[in-house]
Amino acid sequence: MRIDLHTHSTASDGTDTPAELVRNAAAAGLDVVALTDHDTTRGHAEAIAALPDGLTLVTGAEISCRIDGVGMHLLAYLFDPEEPEFLRERELVRDDRVPRAQAMVRKLRELGVPIDWEHVARIAGDASLGRPHIATALVELGVVETVSDAFTPEWLADGGRAYAHKHELDPFTAIRLVKQAGGVTVFAHPQALKRGRCVPESAIAELAAHGLDGIEVDHMDHDAATRARLRPLAADLGLLATGSSDYHGSRKFVELGECTTDPEVYGEITRRATGAFPVPGAGGR
Secondary structure: OOEEEEEOOOOOOOOOOHHHHHHHHHHOOOOEEEEOOEOOOOOHHHHHHOOOOOOEEEEEEEEEEEEOOEEEEEEEEOOOOOOHHHHHHHHHHHHOHHHHHHHHHHHHHHOOOOOOHHHHHHHHOOOOOOHHHHHHHHHHOOOOOOHHHHOOOOOOOOOOOOOOOOOOEOHHHHHHHHHHOOOEEEEOOOOOHHHOOOOOHHHHHHHHHOOOOEEEEEOOOOOHHHHHHHHHHHHHHOOEEEEOOOEOHHHOOOOOOOOOOOHHHHHHHHHHOOOOOOEEOOOOO
8 A cells, every 4th residue: 555644735825726736646645645735624525525436535734733833744534524613623733823023024034135025925826825835926026946946044934034913723733623623734844954943852752742643754854864763763653654755746856755654653553533534435526
C-alpha cells in the first residue's frame, strides 16, 4: 500500500481542487490519501464525491498552533467535523487569516514591494487564505523565484520582516479538542528548520505526555540526518512515525506520494480514531 497522509487543495493553499487532488492521487498510484487543508474541512465533501475506485480518503485538517512563541502545525485525522468546541476554534483560526494576511501585505508595501491586497485576494479566491497565497504573489511580481524562497526571515518566515501573527491554538488544547472529537493527532514536519524556529525535542516529549499520537518523520523538509534523529525519538516516546508529501499542487515542487506512511502505522491511526472513518472510493463523478 502507498499511503500519503498530508495534502492540500484549493480549500486552503493548494492548487488542485479537492476533486482534482483525489484523481491525481489515484493516478500517482496511491492507495490512501489524506486531505488536510489548513484549519478547514470544506474540501471533504467534494473529494468524497469524486473519489475514484481503489483510493481511500482519510479526512483531516492541519491545525495552526503556537507553543512558547514558536509556530507549529498539528495534523488532525478522522475527527468529527461537527463537534462544537473544536469547530468553533477552527472557525476562530480561519476567520483571523484575512486580517493577518492584510497586515502582511501592509508590511510588504512598507518594505517597498509593489503588492496590493486585490492581487493576493485574487490568488486565494475562496480558499482558507494563508502565507503561500502571498508568496505566490511575490513570485508573480518577481520579488522571489519560488514560493519556498518567500519563507525566509527576509520575507514571510516566522519572525520575518513581513510576518504577522494570527490566532493560533495552544497545541495542548488542540490535542484535547481533536481527541474530544474522536480524532488522531500528528505533529507535522517538526524539524523543518528552513521554515524558521522549530519546537525543541523536550516540547515534543511534553506533547506526547499530553496525548500526541505521532510525528511526521518522512517529509521533504527533513533531510536524512533529521529523519534518522526523529525516528528513534518517536520510538522512545511511543509515538507513531508517519510520512507524507505535504503536496500543494503546482505551488511547491513536491509530488504526491513523495514520502509515504507505513501501512501498519496507518492501521493504528484508523484503529485509534472514533470520530470518522476512512472513505473507500466508489468511482467518483
